[in-house]
Each structure stands twice: as structure tokens, then as C-alpha cells.
Amino acid sequence: MPRRLTELPLLRRLKPGLHVHDDEALNAEPALDLLADPITPVDVFFIRNNGDVPEVEAGRDWTLTIDGEVERPTVWTTAALRDSFETVTVTAVLECAGNGRSQFSPATDGLPWRLGAVGCARWTGVRMKDVLDHAGVRDAAVYTGHYAPDRLIADPARPALSRGLPIAKALAPETLIAFAMNGEPLPRLHGGPLRIVAPGFPGSAWQKWLDRIALRACEHDGEKMRGTNYRLPLRPVLPGEPLDESRFTVITDMPVKSLITTPAHGFTVPAGGILGVSGFAWSGAVPLEGVRVSRDGGVNWQEAALEEGEGPFAWRRFSAEFAIGSAGPLVVVAQARDVEGNVQPLEIAWNPRGYCNNQAQRVSGAARAD
Ligand SMILES: Nc1nc2c(c(=O)[nH]1)N[C@H]1C(S)=C(S)[C@@H](COP(=O)(O)O)O[C@H]1N2
Numbered sequence: 001m002p003r004r005l006t007e008l009p010l011l012r013r014l015k016p017g018l019h020v021h022d023d024e025a026l027n028a029e030p031a032l033d034l035l036a037d038p039i040t041p042v043d044v045f046f047i048r049n050n051g052d053v054p055e056v057e058a059g060r061d062w063t064l065t066i067d068g069e070v071e072r073p074t075v076w077t078t079a080a081l082r083d084s085f086e087t088v089t090v091t092a093v094l095e096c097a098g099n100g101r102s103q104f105s106p107a108t109d110g111l112p113w114r115l116g117a118v119g120c121a122r123w124t125g126v127r128m129k130d131v132l133d134h135a136g137v138r139d140a141a142v143y144t145g146h147y148a149p150d151r152l153i154a155d156p157a158r159p160a161l162s163r164g165l166p167i168a169k170a171l172a173p174e175t176l177i178a179f180a181m182n183g184e185p186l187p188r189l190h191g192g193p194l195r196i197v198a199p200g201f202p203g204s205a206w207q208k209w210l211d212r213i214a215l216r217a218c219e220h221d222g223e224k225m226r227g228t229n230y231r232l233p234l235r236p237v238l239p240g241e242p243l244d245e246s247r248f249t250v251i252t253d254m255p256v257k258s259l260i261t262t263p264a265h266g267f268t269v270p271a272g273g274i275l276g277v278s279g280f281a282w283s284g285a286v287p288l289e290g291v292r293v294s295r296d297g298g299v300n301w302q303e304a305a306l307e308e309g310e311g312p313f314a315w316r317r318f319s320a321e322f323a324i325g326s327a328g329p330l331v332v333v334a335q336a337r338d339v340e341g342n343v344q345p346l347e348i349a350w351n352p353r354g355y356c357n358n359q360a361q362r363v364s365g366a367a368r369a370d
């Protein structure tokens, strides 16, 4: 796998603290204590690749083609795109749909992400809507198709990923064609020069190294759009049950979720002391309502303090404190809920490809007698 080997030293240099998954493509995630900042620094932000990392020639202007169901197909240079449209910044959570997959039992196909395939960054770019409006969206357009030059490592003739968005999301004001992350030019590992930012949608919808958007008159059928890829069954499926692919639907908005960044597994706290619990909570389209926290595995709950986030697509910090009595085991659980009454399940809801695991996280530790 020569391609992976060429990029691995780069990843180790740019993101030294990450756990690198044993896979033919570059995939890496941070330990949760590295995610304690409201804005995730680039050097701890997870990386997900379905194929190789394309070369980006310095000095050659990257171009973006807009075509398909539009009145005026257009080719933009990155510079012209920046100069022609209003620049906007959106703070948004980027989460891989497979985040937390390693917790499914029985195990499913796909990369065994722990809980770190998520981060929250400030994304700067132009609105996809402005660019599509400029090209003139035809009435027939119902979906976008996104294209990039990365190829599957095992089959370099095939694109690594070509996903799309329902036209309403493509035209939503928060959906960007981004060229900066946390105020810096978008790093190549994160899709620079151009990537899609689709707040609330799974990471797969955030095409990196974007070089073409085609408007489609049907749901896009590009690489990893069909079958069970990034799709959930319409009704629960049991492990081993034969799959009817026509009864799967594309994942759009991600579910309500929280992440405990403190304490970490195996923590100890002195008996008679105070246990501080904190982390972040977010949801896809439906606003977050609150987070409750337990220290006894979900028997008793306490409402957490919830800070404002940087806009509707950022994650929000939660925190709680517990007065700890005598020595013994502690199991911290956090459970977020949205304003429509969706809550993180306490038990995992299995699905065939291991997507959208928003099970309430549990962190085990102990109160020790000093
Ligand atoms: N061109 C391209 N874009 C892509 C991917 C990819 O493999 N190729 N992976 C997607 C997936 S599945 C995720 S979760 C995010 C991860 O973004 P990151 O690597 O910047 O964290 O990128 C998305 N965009």
C-alpha cells in the first residue's frame, strides 16, 4: 500500500496525538481528552479518507465546475469563487456517520471508530446557494452530486466517494463551499483547497477536494450513495437478517448526541471529594434542549449546566459536579435531548453498517479511600 505509506509520516507530523486506524486509507482519531476545547484545533481533528489523499499542486489554481441541471454551467477558479461571493463563517460539528461503530455488537463492517470521529470547527467559505443561484438552478434539480479526484486504493479507476445533498440542504444558508478552517487555509488533509460544509449532515456529505458539483434530477447515485452505504434501514433489522436494500434511506441530519471529555475511563476521585464532569452536546437539525448526567450508571440523574454554543451548528459545553460520598465504583453517563423529545438511547440500537451510534456514553471510574 505505497500511497498510505507516503502520507503516514505527514499525518504523524501534523497530528501527533491521534490513534491511526489500521486501514489501507488514512484514518485517525483523537483520544477524548484532546477534544476539551469548544473549537477543536486542527492538530487533533479526526481524519477520514475512503481512498487516497490527492496531490494538490502548489501554484496551480484549483477549479470547481458547476454543471448538470443548471442554466449556465460554470468553471470557477478558487480565487474567482472567493472574489465573486460573500465570505461567511459557520461554526459547525463535523461527525463521521460511523463514529462509535466499534461499540456495536455483533460488530459491523466498516472502520471501527471509537468515539473521537467528531470535532467542531469554524468553517469559512462561500454559500453553496450563491454559487448555484449564479449558475441558475433548473426546476428539475432535486439533488447535488459531488466529485473529487481521490480514488479507491484497491481500485484506482474508481472514485473514492461521490455523495450528494437534497437540493433544500444544498440551498440552505449554512451549507458552504469552504476554503478555510479555524481561520487558516483549509489543510490538504481536510480537503483543501475546497470542501463542502453541510452542518448537521454526516461527514460523508462534506466532500473534500471538491472539484465539481453536478445538479441531478434524481437522488445522486455516485460512489457510496447506493445499497447500504451511509443508509439506515427504515425499520429495525436484526443481526443476520437478510437485507432488502430498497428499504434503506440516506442518512441526512445526525441525531442528538453528547461526548464526555472529562473524566476519562479509569478515573479516580477521593472519597468525600467533588467529581467534575464535562463535555459537549450537539444535534443535527433539531435544537438541543438539555443534558442530564448520572454518576451511578443511570439510576439517579442531575441536570447539567449548558453553555451557549457558537451558533446553531456548534456543539455546546455541558458540565456537572457531584459530591462523592464513600469509596466505590462510579459510572458516569451523559444523556442529551433535543426540543422534539429525542433522547440519546441508553441501550445501543444496532443497524447493519454501524451508523449513527448516539448511545449515551458511559465512563467508569472509582471513588477511592485515601
Ligand atoms: N473526497 C472525499 N471527501 C470526503 C471523504 C473522502 O473519502 N473523500 N470522506 C468523507 C467522510 S466519510 C468524512 S467523515 C469526512 C471527514 O472529514 P475530515 O477528514 O476533514 O475529518 O470527509 C468526507 N469527505
Ligand SMILES: [Mo]
Pocket: 048, 095, 096, 097, 098, 202, 203, 204
Ligand atoms: Mo464518515
